[in-house]
Amino acid sequence: MTPYQRLADLGLALPPAPKPVATYVPFVQEGNLLFLSGQGPREADGRQRTGKVGDEIGVAQAYDDARLTGLNLLAVMHEALGDLARVRRVVKLLGMVNAVPDFGDHPKVINGCSDLFVAVFGEAGHHARSAVGFGSLPNNITVEIEAIVAVD
Template sequence: MLGVELPPPPPPVANFVTHVREGDMLYLSGQGPREADGKLWTGKVGDNVDVGLAYQHARLVGINLLAVMKEALGDLSRVKRVVKVLGMVNAVPDFENHPQVINGCSDLFIEVFGEAGHHARSAVGFGSLPGNITVEIEAIVALRN
């Protein structure tokens, strides 16, 4: 898949599951920028993490979301379309480029799914995220019958 090898899906870090399927919809819990070896990228965007690096972290989160989709569905061809993405950026108070950061995930979804990867989205800033991760992203996906 575009030269991207999907890692095993990251396990939940608290009392929740990575996804819930309800009918023809798949709801994906928030994922962070976790490397396949378990390393988490941390820091504050706009302080010790710049937009370019945070974009790469958001792309990594997208890869982790794809890994959860594949585990849940067995095959990414079951994805009819990405419906909604919520991107959260661990940013300093005056940071204004949240959309450019979350584009890392959005661009990946469009690369993977083409037109079906285009989605509704929110990209917002937070004063903190779990474990001081740089970004967290969740998604809602429509499935083929």
Template sequence: MSTTLPARAGLAAPYERLAALGIVLPPAPPPIANFVTHVVEGRVLYLSGQGPREADGTLHTGKVGSQVSVAEAYGHARLTGINLLSVMQEALGDLGRVRRIVKLLGMVNADADFDDHPSIINGCSDLMIAVFGEAGRHARSAVGFGSLPGRITVEIEAIVAID
């Protein structure tokens, strides 16, 4: 008996899409302070903010606009999206339970005069659409901050509708 739910509306299952993208989900990163990585309330999964942490624990840090390029920070947002997917996997046991990515809040550790925050957070948004198809399209905020924990370049949190 398979525990994987069938693909929706003829779309490839999320795991098939991840494989096609060459992505292997790392273990979910542990919380860095006094909070949990996720909360399930009814049919909604709330994901705490994640950052650009490599599987070996390395964090990407610096100010976007002066120390970190838009292209690098886009990659950091994509990596953060992979970490969000890892937390979803841990929370749900099966990414096939994701009905829709409802909302992302993307925070960028940016110079005061930097104004291209949406281009950075597209790294995560593009990944969610690539993995979940139309169910990955979401509402979103992309904002700049003077600093983020540990000087990370981006932090992203998510709200996900689940089955």
């Protein structure tokens, strides 16, 4: 089963790859590694999900935001590679959560992206990861996630 079939089985379709909001490129490929710039929970229409996790945003909503962020990362992978089947393995994620100081469930939030990658890529979706809290993120988005992917 292809990654696209798995996405369809999940009821998901790739959105257009988000455009950079500052001076950077969305990805860089060096050899067989694809480095993806941080993405956030941007809807296909461009709206961003914002707020402080642990205050007005709960873990369940933040998990959904991380899942949407993962979908945006998949869109960038598709743009970079032309075919998600070229992903050999998701190597590493860095998940950043816009959280109140005493929030402690960062891993549960970033699981939204991790669970999506495992569902789309199977065993190749399992990855190393960091999930950390930040006092703020650009445009007050709830999460930002960057990735390193091994490709064929």
